[in-house]
Amino acid sequence: MSEAKGRVIKTELVQIRYFITVAQYQNISKAAKILNITQPALSKSISKLEDELGVRLFDRYGKRVTLNDRGEMFLELAVGSMQKLEEAVACVRHQLPSNPILHIGLFHNSESFLQCFVEFSAANPNINFQLEHLDISSNAIDTNEYDMILYPQNPAFRSYRGFMIYSDRYLLAVNKANHLARETAIHINKLPAHKMIFIRHSSIHFDLPYHFCAVRGIRVSDGIYTNNYEIQRWLISNNCGIGFIPQSSASSYISDPEIRLLDVIDDGLNQEVMIGFKREKHLSETGKEFAAFTRSYFGITQERRKSHETY
Secondary structure (H helix, E strand, C coil): CCCCCCCCCCCCHHHHHHHHHHHHHCEHHHHHHHHCCCHHHHHHHHHHHHHHHCCCCEEEECCEEEECHHHHHHHHHHHHHHHHHHHHHHHHHHCCCCCCEEEEEECCCCHHHHHHHHHHHHHCCCCEEEEEECCCCCCCCCHHHCCEEEEECCHHHCCCCCEEEEEEEEEEEEECCCHHHHCCEECHHHCCCCCEEEEECCCCCECHHHHHHHHCCCCHHHCEEECCHHHHHHHHHCCCCEEEEEHHHCHHHHCCCCEEEEEECCCCCEEEEEEEECCHHHCCHHHHHHHHHHHHHHCCCHHHECCCCCC
């Protein structure tokens, strides 16, 4: 490909949007469907963008594409630029105040974090926030969109970087009619005879209790699976089985008159809840303020930091 030095770049905004979508889905056909354009038109747009820049942004494997190093660099800059542009457009169209905006991605429900957020928000009324609940099973989420992400200990997040803010223990939820409901605590070896209800986010992403039970000899293949805690709660409330729930997400289980929550006698059933910020050089001043507040709120020190850096 020829060098772009000295040429006039005429890249259009629509090309940038197309590029970001292809980068997220890494599949021309899927991206074209999302964008509601034809696959040839999308391929032509991406090729035109690369020609104008004078570099290849993707490595191609048929309909599947992956970002190369220059593509990764361009994506980070493109996403940031598009966000600023969209915020500017919103301010002009709706005459919104141009207050700073913090984008927060939540892969985990945490009342502790939300309380931290409430206190920071109350102390900083001039800051706007966008909180988005995210699905673990999604493989098209660009974490560069967020100033901060909250996520659980889970193999799905092994590439993420962050700090542990607390360890969330799991409780066992049983129907009040189940003979286990007479107990206040239960040992794992008493569970094999019971129908288990597991949280399964995708074909390969399970909540920690699934792996916990599997390595302790409990037949997880006979369980019931759902990707939603409220569905799990309804099933347990109707005595369809028993299941594990993180203590930080147990409010609706506690208030359900048909459910009893038991402590689990096994130290292995604890889930680390992680918080990750963009690298310092990529954070806005508002993001840095929130990061400092959060670290102070949860008492995060270098000793509590994971061996890897933030994302």
